[in-house]
Amino acid sequence: MKQPDFFDVEERLTRLSGLGNQLETCFRTVNFEAFRTDLDKNLAYSDRSKGGRPPFDPVLMFKILVIQTLNNLSDDRTEYLINDRLSFMRFLGLGHSDRVPNAKTIWLFRERLTEAGAIQQLFERFDATLRNAGYLPMSGQILDATLVAAPKQRNTNGEKEDLREGRIPQDWQDKPAKLSHKDRHARWTLKFTKAKRQDDGTLPATDLAIPFFGYKSHVSIDRKFRLIRKWKTTDAAVSDGARLREDLLDKTNTASTVWADTAYRSKANEDFMEKEGFVSKVHTKKPHLKPMPRHIQRSNAGKSVIRSRVEHVFADQKSQTGLFVRTVGITRATMRIGLANIVYNMRRFLFLEKLNAGT
Structure with a gap:
């Protein structure tokens, strides 16, 4: 079997570029060095005056979190795919002989950022990058939650009653292993969905209410760029x-209109x-036990044309x-959702840049 040489690898990477490698585009478009200051401040690594193996570069590790979020990977799967995929290695700037962070190292890095509450600073850092690139919040804003x-x-x-009151159940207090696996912050709620048509083609009288357990992600996007x-x-x-x-x-949006x-x-x-000083375009509720007036229906329909963009x-x-939140506790859930928001803005940034370039 022929052993691959340098030119074989380069040929394969060139072929990946031709197929439209999103990570390569992200590497060329997003300035990941902009995150270094915030990463260094929140990680607070020692000066290594006592020796020991140096930590992995924080920007490299943050890019691994981007890969992980973008592809919905576990820590173990992330470690495997970094070793396996040329596109991942090129995005991270790793050669075939370079040391690759293992799953435990990835977990510890994310935990350290989580405990430091760094995700909001990292989000704001990239938002500043977007603004500097000309993508200012414009044309009003749209609010929603999922x-x-x-x-x-x-x-x-x-136990549920104790959690609602903010107490740790008595049975958990002397069982640290059990406590560490119990999510004390996620809650049950009802998710209302449109009822499906029955076999005879009719719809039930009410929408379906499905029990749901977890968290809620609230966002505000600007109407112009949908960031x-x-x-x-x-x-x-x-x-x-x-x-x-x-x-x-x-309040930094160039327009005062709010859709929700x-x-x-x-x-x-x-x-x-x-x-x-905001102008409300929030949908009007249906009067209780009365039909919705026709003019309000038309008004809500017009608002929906714009408001629906946040659903995308x-x-x-x-x-x-x-x-999806696989971790325990709202602090880790905030990190997970925050990373998803940063990655969404990165992908949207790539799309807008490509659109502006006319390609």
């Missing part, structure tokens, strides 16, 4: 409306937006990156 599933917990009614500008992670049972006032409104569905319609939110963000995240 449920993100987490591994279901099997707890007793008493995520603000975001927040909460448990699944949190109301969407309160996030409008507390976390999501972006009826979950964000409340007197408190309308008063807040009017006071802060969630669809992209769930189809392309398999957005």
Whole structure:
């Protein structure tokens, strides 16, 4: 069997480029060095005055998290594919003889960033890169939230009551191994979906309410470029409306208009937006036990044309990156969702740059 030489590898990499390697485009377009300052500050590695093996380059490790998020990979699978795929090695700048981080090293790196709460700084760092490239928040903003599933917990009614009250169940306190596997922050809620047609072609009288366990990803995107500008992670049972006032409104947008569905319609939110100078395009709720007036139907339909654009963000995240929380606790869930938001903005940035280049 012929052993591959240098020219064989180069030929294969050239062929990958011709097939449209997204990682190669990402490497050429995104300046990953911009993250170095924030990574160094949050990792706080020692000066190695006492010796020991030097840590892997933090930018290299962050790029591994990007690969992992982009392809929905576990730590073990990530380690394997870095060793196996030429495209991954080229993106990371690794040669065939270079040392590759193992699964434990990847886990420790992500944990260190998670404990430092670095994900918001990293998101804002890339948002600054987008703004410097000319992608300013423009034409108003669109708010929405999506449920993100987490591994279901099997707890007793008493344990659920303790968790709702913010207490650690008594039976867990002297069992650290059990406690470490219990997610005390994810919550159950009902997910309402459109009912499917029955065999006779009719629809049930009400939508379906499906129990759901996990977290909720709240985002605000700008209407012009559809980039995520603000975001927040909460448990699944949190109301969407309160996030409008507390976390999501972006005052740097060049337009004051705000689009959102009826979950964000409340007197408190309308008063807040009017006071802060925002123009509300939030959907109007149907009157209780009364038919929806025709003029409100037309108004909501017009708003939906614009508001629906935020649904494409969630669809992209769930189809392309398999957005799902496999970890325990809201701190790690925030890291997972934050990485998904950064990777979405990177992919959107690549698309916008390609569009502007006319290719």
